[in-house]
Amino acid sequence: MTINIYLWHHFSGSNTCFLFTIFSVLFIISTPYQLSASTGSHSAGIDDILIYQRRRVLSYNGDSLAINPSLNFENPRLENAYIALQAWKEAIISDPKNITGNWIGHKVCNYTGVFCWPAPDDPSQLTVSGIDINHADIAGNLPRELGLLYDITLFHINSNRFCGVIPQSFLNLRLLYEVDLSNNHFAGKFPEILLQLPSLKYLDIRFNEYEGEIPRELFEREFDAIFINNNRFSSELPDNIGKSTVSVIVMANNEFQGCLPASLGNMAGRLNELVLTNNGISSCFPSEIGKLKNLTVLDLSHNQIMGSLPESMGDMVNLEQLNLAHNMLSGKISNVTCSLPKLKNFRYEYNFFSDEAPDCLKLPEFNDRRNCFRGRPEQKSMLQCQRFLSRRINCSSFECSTLPPPCSLSPPPPIYSPPPPSPPSAASPPPPPPPQITSPPPPSSAPPPLAPPPLLSSPPPPLISPAPPSPTPHNNNSPPPPPPPIFSSPPPSPTPPCACMQPPAPSLP
Numbered sequence: 204m205t206i207n208i209y210l211w212h213h214f215s216g217s218n219t220c221f222l223f224t225i226f227s228v229l230f231i232i233s234t235p236y237q238l239s240a241s242t243g244s245h246s247a248g249i250d251d252i253l254i255y256q257r258r259r260v261l262s263y264n265g266d267s268l269a270i271n272p273s274l275n276f277e278n279p280r281l282e283n284a285y286i287a288l289q290a291w292k293e294a295i296i297s298d299p300k301n302i303t304g305n306w307i308g309h310k311v312c313n314y315t316g317v318f319c320w321p322a323p324d325d326p327s328q329l330t331v332s333g334i335d336i337n338h339a340d341i342a343g344n345l346p347r348e349l350g351l352l353y354d355i356t357l358f359h360i361n362s363n364r365f366c367g368v369i370p371q372s373f374l375n376l377r378l379l380y381e382v383d384l385s386n387n388h389f390a391g392k393f394p395e396i397l398l399q400l401p402s403l404k405y406l407d408i409r410f411n412e413y414e415g416e417i418p419r420e421l422f423e424r425e426f427d428a429i430f431i432n433n434n435r436f437s438s439e440l441p442d443n444i445g446k447s448t449v450s451v452i453v454m455a456n457n458e459f460q461g462c463l464p465a466s467l468g469n470m471a472g473r474l475n476e477l478v479l480t481n482n483g484i485s486s487c488f489p490s491e492i493g494k495l496k497n498l499t500v501l502d503l504s505h506n507q508i509m510g511s512l513p514e515s516m517g518d519m520v521n522l523e524q525l526n527l528a529h530n531m532l533s534g535k536i537s538n539v540t541c542s543l544p545k546l547k548n549f550r551y552e553y554n555f556f557s558d559e560a561p562d563c564l565k566l567p568e569f570n571d572r573r574n575c576f577r578g579r580p581e582q583k584s585m586l587q588c589q590r591f592l593s594r595r596i597n598c599s600s601f602e603c604s605t606l607p608p609p610c611s612l613s614p615p616p617p618i619y620s621p622p623p624p625s626p627p628s629a630a631s632p633p634p635p636p637p638p639q640i641t642s643p644p645p646p647s648s649a650p651p652p653l654a655p656p657p658l659l660s661s662p663p664p665p666l667i668s669p670a671p672p673s674p675t676p677h678n679n680n681s682p683p684p685p686p687p688p689i690f691s692s693p694p695p696s697p698t699p700p701c702a703c704m705q706p707p708a709p710s711l712p
C-alpha cells in the first residue's frame with residue numbers, strides 16, 4: 204500500500220508529468236483510498252505503525268514533505284491536509300504573489316486560500332473544507348496528494364498557470380461540489396475524472412486547452428452549471444445534451460461541429476442560458492428550440508447555421524437576448540420572434556435574411572446589418588444575396604435527428620445543392636468573435652477580437668447554491684472567500700509557458 208507514495212518521492216525531482224502517468228496507472232489499479240496517511244484514530248496499532256512508516260516515507264530524501272514530529276496536529280484530517288498542501292507547495296514552480304508563503308507549519312487553517320469548517324461527519328473535528336486561490340497567478344501542477352483533502356467542497360484555482368492533468372486521487376473527494384479550474388493551462392482530453400465525483404454540481408473548466416470530444420456523461424450528471432468555453436473541444440454535440448439539468452451551459456469558442464441537437468428542447472424546464480458562439484455548428488434550427496420557455500439568453504452567433512427561423516421561436520417567452528449573427532440563416536424574421544415580450548436585444552447581422560417584420564425594428568436593440576433586406580442600410584450586395592439564395596437548403600440532408608426537419612415551414616422545401624458547409628474554405632467563415640459572454644479574457648496569444656462589440660451582458664450568476672460551508676470562522680484572518688468571480692473576468696494571467704515539470708531536486712548524497 205505504501206509503495207506508490209514511496210516511489211513518488213523517491214523519484215521526486217524528475218519530470219513530474221511523466222512520472223505522474225506511470226503512477227496514476229498504479230493508482231488506478233489499487234484503491235483510491237490508500238493515499239490516506241492518517242485516517243484512523245490515534246490509538247496505537249499496526250495501522251498506526253504503517254501510517255508512521257508512510258510518513259517517514261514522505262520525508263524520504265529529506266525533502267520538504269518531512270513532517271516534523273514536533274508538529275501537533277489537532278486531528279488526523281488536518282494532518283492529511285498538511286501533507287496535501289505541502290506536496291502542492293512543492294509542485295508549485297512560480298508563486299509571484301507569495302500566496303503560499305505562509306503555508307508553513309501545522310496550522311493549515313491559517314494558510315492563505317485554505318478554509319476550514321467542522322467536518323460534516325464529525326462536527327467536533329475541524330477539517331479543510333475549501334481551497335480558493337483564484338487569481339493567484341501560480342504555476343505548477345496538481346500533485347496526487349491533493350486527494351488527501353477528503354472533505355473539501357470547493358476547489359477554486361481560477362486564473363493561475365496550473366498545467367498537467369487532474370490526478371486520479373481526486374476520486375477521493377466525494378464532497379466536492381464546485382470545481383473551478385478556469386483560466387489555467389490544463390490540456391489533453393476532457394477531465395473525465397471530474398464526472399465521477401458524486402457531489403459535483405458546478406463544473407468550470409473554461410479557458411484551458413482541453414481538446415477532443417466531450418463525453419456523453421457530462422450531460423447525464425445532475426449539474427447546475429457547465430462552463431467549457433474557450434477550449435479546443437471539437438466533437439459534435441452529443442445528442443443526449445437534452446438530459447442535462449443545468450441552468451447555464453456555455454460552450455462558446457470551441458470547435459464543435461454538426462447539428463444543433465433537437466434534444467435541446469428537453470431542457471425546457473431549467474435552461475436559462477445557452478451559449479454556443481463561435482463554433483462550427485452547421486445544421487438548421489430544430490423546431491424543438493421553441494420548447495425552451497425558460498431560456499433568457501441564446502447565443503448561437505458565429506456558426507454556420509442555415510435555413511430559416513422556426514415559427515416555434517415565438518414560444519420562447521422569456522427570451523431577452525438573442526444573438527444569431529454571423530450565420531447563414533435566410534428567409535423571413537417573423538413577427539412572432541420580434542414581438543417576444545421580453546426580447547431586448549436581437550442581433551442577426553451577417554446572415555442572408557431577406558425579410559424582417561416591422562416589430563424587429565422596434566426592439567430596444569437590434570442589428571440587421573449585412574443581410575439581404577431591401578431598403579435597409581449596410582446590406583450585402585445583390586450579387587452576394589442572389590448567389591446564396593439561389594441555392595436551396597435541404598435541412599433533412601444534415602440528418603440531424605429523426606424528427607421532422609424544422610425548415611419545412613419556409614415556402615419552397617429547401618434543397619441544398621452543394622453539401623453542407625463544413626469546408627471552411629467555401630463560404631467565408633465568420634471572423635472569430637470576441638469572447639462575449641464568456642468572461643475571462645482570451646489567452647494572450649489569441650488574435651485580437653475582430654467582430655462585433657460584446658452584446659450580451661454578463662450572464663446572471665448560476666444557481667450555485669452555496670451548499671459548501673461558507674468558510675469559516677476558524678480562519679482567523681480572513682472572511683469567507685468571496686463567491687468565485689464566476690462571471691467576472693479573471694484577469695489575464697501573464698502567461699509564460701507552463702513548465703510541467705518540477706525543478707530538479709538535489710541529487711542524492
Ligand SMILES: *[C@@H]1O[C@H](CO)[C@@H](O)[C@H](O)[C@H]1NC(C)=O
Nearest residue numbers: 300301302303304305306307
Ligand atoms: C512570502 O511570505 C512569507 C510569509 O508571509 C514571508 O516570510 C516571506 O518573506 C515572503 N517571501 C517573499 C519573497 O516575499
Ligand SMILES: *[C@@H]1O[C@H](CO)[C@@H](O)[C@H](O)[C@H]1NC(C)=O
Nearest residue numbers: 310311312313677678679680
Ligand atoms: C492565524 O493567524 C492569525 C493572524 O495572522 C493569528 O492571530 C492566529 O493566531 C493564527 N491562528 C492559528 C490557528 O494559527
Ligand SMILES: *[C@@H]1O[C@H](CO)[C@@H](O)[C@H](O)[C@H]1NC(C)=O
Nearest residue numbers: 472473474475496497520521
Ligand atoms: C420557468 O418559467 C416559468 C414561467 O415562465 C416559471 O414559472 C418557472 O419558475 C421557471 N422555471 C425555472 C426553473 O426557472
Ligand SMILES: *[C@@H]1O[C@H](CO)[C@@H](O)[C@H](O)[C@H]1NC(C)=O
Nearest residue numbers: 537538539541542560561562
Ligand atoms: C406583430 O405582432 C404584434 C403583437 O403580436 C402586433 O401588435 C403587430 O400588429 C404585429 N405586426 C404585424 C405587422 O403583423
Ligand SMILES: *[C@@H]1O[C@H](CO)[C@@H](O)[C@H](O)[C@H]1NC(C)=O
Nearest residue numbers: 597598599600601616617618
Ligand atoms: C433532402 O435530403 C434528404 C436526405 O438527404 C433526401 O432524402 C430528400 O430527398 C431531399 N429532399 C429534397 C427535396 O431534395
